Amino acid sequence: MNKILILGAGQLARMMELAGTPLNLDIKALDVSSNKVVQPLSPENIYGDLEAGIKNADVITAEFEHIAHDILAECEQSGKLYPTSNAIKIGGDRRLEKALLESCNAANAKHYFVNAKIDFDKAIEHLSLPIIFKTALEGYDGKGQWRLKSAADAEVIWQDMANFLAASKTTVKQGIVAEQMVPFDREVSLVGVRRVNGDVAVYPLTENHHTNGILSVSVAAPVNEQLQQQASTVFKALSDELDYVGVMAIEFFQVGDQLLVNEIAPRVHNSGHWTQQGADTCQFENHLRAICDLPLGSTALIRPTAMVNIIGEDTVSNEVLAIPSATIHWYNKGKRVGRKMGHINVSGESELQLAQRLQHLADILCKEAFPDLNDFAKNYLDKQS
Amino acid sequence: MNKILILGAGQLARMMELAGTPLNLDIKALDVSSNKVVQPLSPENIYGDLEAGIKNADVITAEFEHIAHDILAECEQSGKLYPTSNAIKIGGDRRLEKALLESCNAANAKHYFVNAKIDFDKAIEHLSLPIIFKTALEGYDGKGQWRLKSAADAEVIWQDMANFLAASKTTVKQGIVAEQMVPFDREVSLVGVRRVNGDVAVYPLTENHHTNGILSVSVAAPVNEQLQQQASTVFKALSDELDYVGVMAIEFFQVGDQLLVNEIAPRVHNSGHWTQQGADTCQFENHLRAICDLPLGSTALIRPTAMVNIIGEDTVSNEVLAIPSATIHWYNKGKRVGRKMGHINVSGESELQLAQRLQHLADILCKEAFPDLNDFAKNYLDKQS
Secondary structure, eight states: OEEEEEOOOHHHEEEEHHHHHTTEEEEEETTTTEEEEEEETEEEEEEEEEEHHHOSEEEEEEOOOOOOOOOOOHHHHHTSSSEEEEEEHHHHHHHHHHHHHHHOOOOOOEEOOOOOHHHHHHHHHHSSSEEEEEEEBBBTTOEEEEOOOOOOHHHHHHHHHHHHHHHHOSHHHHHHHEEEEOSSSSSEEEEEOTTTTOOOOOOHHHHHEEEEEEEEEEEEEEOOOHHHHHHHHHHHHHHTTTOOEEEEEEEEEETTTEEEEEEESSSSSSTTTTTTHHHHSSSHHHHHHHTOOOOOOOOBBSOEEEEEESSSOOEEEOOGGGGGEEEEEEEEOOOOTTTTEEEEEEEEESHHHHHHHHHHHHHSOOTSSSSHHHHHHHHHHHHHH | OOOOEEOOOOOHHHHHHHHGGGGTOEEEEEEEEEEEEETEEEEEEEEEEEHHHHOSSSSSEESSSSSOOOHHHHHTTTTTTTSHHHHHHHBBBHHHHHHHHHHOOBBBOOOEEEESSHHHHHHHHSSSSSEEEEESSOOOOSSSSSEEEEEEHHHHOOOOOOOHHHHHHHHHSEEEEEOOOOOEEEEEEEEEEEESSSSSEEEEOEEEEEEEEEEEEEOOOOOHHHHHHHHHHHHHHHHHHHOOOEEEEEEEEEEEEEEEEEEEEEEEGGEEEEEHHBBOOOOHHHHHHTTTTOOOOOOBSOOOSEEEEEESOOOGGGGGGGGGTOOEEEEEOOOOOOOOOEEEEEEOOHHHHHHHHHHHHHSOOOTTTTHHHHHHHHHHHHHOO
C-alpha cells in the first residue's frame, strides 16, 4: 500500500508528496489538463497516462472535486479509489451536498433548487431576502454567485442567471441553489479524517476570513468545547453516512452558539494548511494515512497557529523569514491575479504572541497584496490585550 | 539563488529537498558513486553530470565531508560552494580538526598525531591510558578505532594499526590521532548555523546516546544556560575562524560543568534531526537559508523532542503512528545491517510526557532492533518522576 495516485496535480498534491515521502509513500498525480501522470514536485517527470497510473497505484485519491465523472468511474472500478466517487461528486454539486445535509439532519441555511423561472419565483416566495444564488456545479472561491437584496432586482438577476444556465456546457446538467443569506457572526471550518475502519479524528475548529470571496486567513487556537462538539457531531454523521475515507473539511457559519453547514470539501482543505506547523500530524499526512489504512495521527493543536494565503504574488519580502515560527510554503505556480500562490504559517506560544507576530507580518507584507491582513491582525491583537 | 546542488545524494540531501521545496528552492544532488546529478527524492531522474550540475547551480553545498578533493576544488572554483572546501576537509580529517580546535582555544581531549612507531610510543608516553586511536580520514560511526587500555596490548594494537596504515590507499596520506580517553558524564552536541553575512543562530544542546558506536537517541529539552553559553561560544569561534556558511554540528563530551569538543561535522547532522518537529525552523531549512543568504530562521525549541534512529530495519510496527506526535522519517534506502534507514521524532508538552511517549515507543518497537531504547526510556522516565 505505498503507491498513491492523486487525481489533480496542484498544490494539494504537492503538499501530499511532501508529507508522504517521509513515510516512504510513492506519490504520483494525474495532471487533468494533459491526462499525464506526473510527480507533483517535479511535473516535468512524466509517468504515463491515466490507465498506466491506475494500474500502477495501490490507492487512488483526489485533490479536487471537479473531476470528470468518467475518470472517477474508471478509478472506482479499479477498487482503489478513496473516498468514493459518490463522496467526491457531492463536493462538486451543491444539490447533492444539500441532500446529504438534509438526510443527516445537519443544520444548514434554508434553500431551494432553481432550474427555471418558476423555481426562481418560488425560491423568492419560500425564502426571505436577501438570497444568494449559487451555481450547483464548479462554483468556488466566490465565482458563479448572485446576490438578490431587493425584489426590484429580481428580473435582471434572473435574466443573467437564465443566460448563464442556457450557455452552460457541463456534462452533468447545471443548476442553481438559492440560499437564505445567513447573518453569521463568523465563518469556521472543521477538518477531520476518517480511516477505512471507521476511526475518526478531527482538528480544532479554525476561524476563517475571506477577502473578495477567497480565503485569506485561518486561525487555529484553543476552542469553545460546545462548538467543537457540535462540529464533530456533524463530521461524524456526514462521514459515516458517506462511508468516507480520507480528510474532509466542513465549512460552517456560526450564528450565536449554532453552527450551520455552509459547504463540504471532500479533500484536504486550504483552511487546514495551518496543521503543517500547528498540529501533531498535518492534514496531508493524515489523509494519506487514512487512505492507506494506517493509524490516524494525533490532531492535537501544538500551539496557536495562523495561516495567511499568498494570492496573486510570487514573492514576499525576505524579512518574513526572520519572524520566529514563520514558514513560507510556495506552490511553484505561475503568477496570476487572484491565484493561490502559496501561504505563510505563523505560530505563537500564546494567542497574544501569535497576534503580535501576525501584526509584525502585516507590517512587512505589501498592503496591496494583503489588503485585509492589517485590519485582521489589529483586531486580533486588540482582542488579546 | 534558487538552484541548489548538493554533493552527496543520501538522506541528508533528501531531507534538504523536503525542507527546501516549500521555499521554491530547486534541489539537485550529486550521486558520488555514479557521478550523476539526480533529484534526491527520485534518484531515477537524472540531470546530467557534475560539470552540468555545477553550471546549472546557483549555490553548491555538501551533505558529507568525505568528498574527493578534486570535486571540491572544481566546485570551489565556480565560486558557488558553501561552506568552503577548507571547512569541509576539516570535517574529514581529524588532524585538521584538532589544529582548528587548538587555534581557536576550544577545549578538547589531549591528543597526539601518529604516523610511525616512534609517534605511537610518544603518544603513550605523552598521554595516559586508556587511549583511543582514531584514523585521521574516513572514520565515523565507530569505525577505524583502536582502544588501548593496558600497556601489555600496545604491541598487538600497533601491529594492527601499522598494517592498516600500510594498506591505506587514500589520496591524502592517512594517519592516526591518539586521544586521551575522557571519562565523560554524557555526550551532547550543538547544531548551529552561520549566514554569509556572519549572523549566527544555534539550537539548544542535544543529549546523544550511542549504541555500538552509532547514534541511537538524541533528546532536545530546555538546557542549562551555562552549558549552552559555553557551546555557543565555541560555535561562534570555530565558525567565525572558518568563515563558515551553513549548518555545522559540534559534538562535545561533558565532564562535570565543562564541554570538550569531540568532533565537528561541517553539515546538517543526525543529532539535529529532532529539529524537524521540535524547533521553529528545522536544520535542513536553516542550512539552505544560510547558503542562499536568506534570513536565518528561529532555532527556538517548540517542545521537548527526541529522535530515535532506525538502524538496519526497513519496517516498524504501524502502532508507532498511533503515538501522539510520533513522526516517522524513512530514507528509502535498501536494508543493510548497521545502516541508518530512518528515524522517529517524538515530542511532549513536558519532559515527563516526552519520557512517557518514549517508553510507549520502546514498548512497541522490537527489542533486537532497538537494543538500548528500553533502558534509555526507563532511565529518562525515572528522572522525570
